Amino acid sequence: MFGGLVTLEKNIYKNLVEVIKQFPLNKNVKITEESKLWEVINLFSSLLAERVKVRLEEVFPQIEFEEITAETTIREILNSIEKNQTFPKNNKESSIEKDLNIYFDSSNNEQDHNSNEIGIGVDIQHLSSFPDDIFSSDNVNLRSSLFTELEVVYSLSRPDPKITLLGIYAAKEAVIKALNNKNKIQFNFIEIRHYSNGKPYVILKSYPKIFLEISISHSIDVAIGYCIKR
Structure with missing residues (x-):
């Protein structure tokens, strides 16, 4: 039983490293479980960071990776995957309001900006x-x-x-x-x-x-x- 769990963890780690290697890496980098994403991948743009998230979700479709940042370590990503192996991924709403006006969703009571500020x-x-x-x-x-x-x-x-x-x-x-x-x-x-x-x-x-x-x-x-x- 424990041997099977160890093998599963090794496979997850291997797949995770393969995803990371698909992106431009920093020179002379050594990937370890304690490595932060920015230390491994040359995250020179926000678009590249979004590509990393999407690619992770393709390889591990049952996991939500929205919370990871450039400071996230490989170990933290591994822990997230291992803890959520049996959890279904939340469906992201993809519909867009088909009107020029901007609408307020009354179910979202907390706004992180002041609409009166420039x-x-x-x-x-x-x-x-x-x-x-x-x-x-x-x-x-x-x-x-x-x-x-x-x-x-x-x-x-x-x-x-x-x-x-x-x-x-x-x-x-x-x-x-x-x-x-x-x-x-x-x-x-x-x-x-x-x-x-x-x-x-x-x-x-x-x-x-x-x-x-x-x-x-x-x-x-x-x-x-x-x-x-x-």
Whole structure:
């Protein structure tokens, strides 16, 4: 019995290390159970960190990894997996309000920001943060966790779909920063749409009525998102 448990733990650790090795590692790094994610993986962007979470959820689908951060150790991730092996993963709500207005969810009584305060958010992302095959079926989980179907379709209609999608992600990060949200809102609760003249705007779910203005800029391999909350 105990031998079987040891073997299971070794297999979990092996699979976890294999996931980590799929990402850019820091030079001369040695992976141990006490290693923090930022010590092992070159987490040069928030988008890359989100990719790590999604990949972990693909390999260990019964576990929720939303709470891990760059400071999380390999041992802490192992403990989370081992404790929740038989627990079903919570389904994430993926529906987005199909209206220009911003609605407040009355079941969420605690808000981590003051709707009367002005907030500013800026985010910059490099194209190398995205996998080359971001639009392939192999990355459907990553796309669905970060983007809505409308955003993906819009990106595919543009001359450079990948940089367009990167700009949308940067705008979402800017929105989160402008909201100063301690409990980070899910990316697919934020939808970036565009007017006929190309100007982007935000659809946001489960928040008080607030005014958000965003701007997106990008060059060959860099995208910048800017958001003001009034």
